[in-house]
Ligand SMILES: Nc1ncnc2c1ncn2[C@@H]1O[C@H](COP(=O)(O)OP(=O)(O)OP(=O)(O)O)[C@@H](O)[C@H]1O
């Protein structure tokens with residue numbers, strides 16, 4: 087724990103009851119922190135609990151056990167969340183894979199981007215508000231001509247930019263991005279990722295990023311946590327994790343990344359992960375500075 091931690095997740099558990107006798111341990115005791123100014127990423131296979139963690143960070147899922155702190159305020163308990171709600175609404179914004187689809191179809195682009203600014207009463211006059219909206223559109227690479235369009239009149243990549251402009255408008259401390267580019271074309275993905283890089287460098291935003299695509303994660307992250315079956319099995323700086331993966335699941339994930347050598351690529355071994363190598367009762371052990379592995 088340090089002063090620099092914006093978000094702290096401590097032994098957080100989330101169980102979903104399917105019926106009286108059956109429940110799913112979606113998140114089964116994870117601990118990590120996101121420090122100011124960094125990009126922290128979670129990777130892991132489908133169903134490993136990544137989105138549940140993202141929602142928990144937004145205060146949507148109270149903990150069954152453990153806790154989550156944002157700026158040192160407890161947010162993973164119902165009553166504490168109600169108290170911290172204002173701070174959370176200003177402090178955290180989320181971008182989903184399909185946040186573009188969630189835009190209100192009856193609102194114009196400028197109204198969509200202006201809404202959080204209005205709710206937080208950040209601009210006293212209509213002109214100042216509109217000026218900020220146009221500025222935000224510029225930052226995400228949207229032509230101001232789109233301001234009067236409706237979501238169904240623009241492309242998917244442009245809609246995702248609208249969602250991002252809406253998210254960054256109030257200058258949140260933390261942006262949670264859950265597979266924000268997975269639904270977009272590769273060329274558009276690159277544009278959005280470059281936009282995130284810009285926001286981070288120039289605006290000092292902190293990102294909690296969730297993705298499947300490991301080459302992308304390697305490119306944008308400072309630190310990476312690898313999730314498997316509701317647990318973090320390994321966490322390290324991106325550099326360290328990709329150079330020295332230790333947990334067998336991380337090794338199998340990394341073995342699937344393409345290398346730019348066709349001859350090697352054709353005969354390279356893909357490591358299959360054997361579930362028996364996963365110990366659900368294991369604990370994270372430090373193997374090098376900032377590098378922890380579930381043992
Ligand atoms: N509201 C819910 N009710 C019941 N079960 C849920 C709920 N949300 C998630 N789950 C279950 O919890 C587990 C983790 O789901 P989660 O969406 O967090 O996975 P994920 O890692 O984000 O997967 P993906 O990569 O496919 O998005 C899954 O088994 C899922 O079916």
Ligand SMILES: [Mg+2]
Nearest residue numbers: 136137138264
């Ligand atoms: Mg998900």
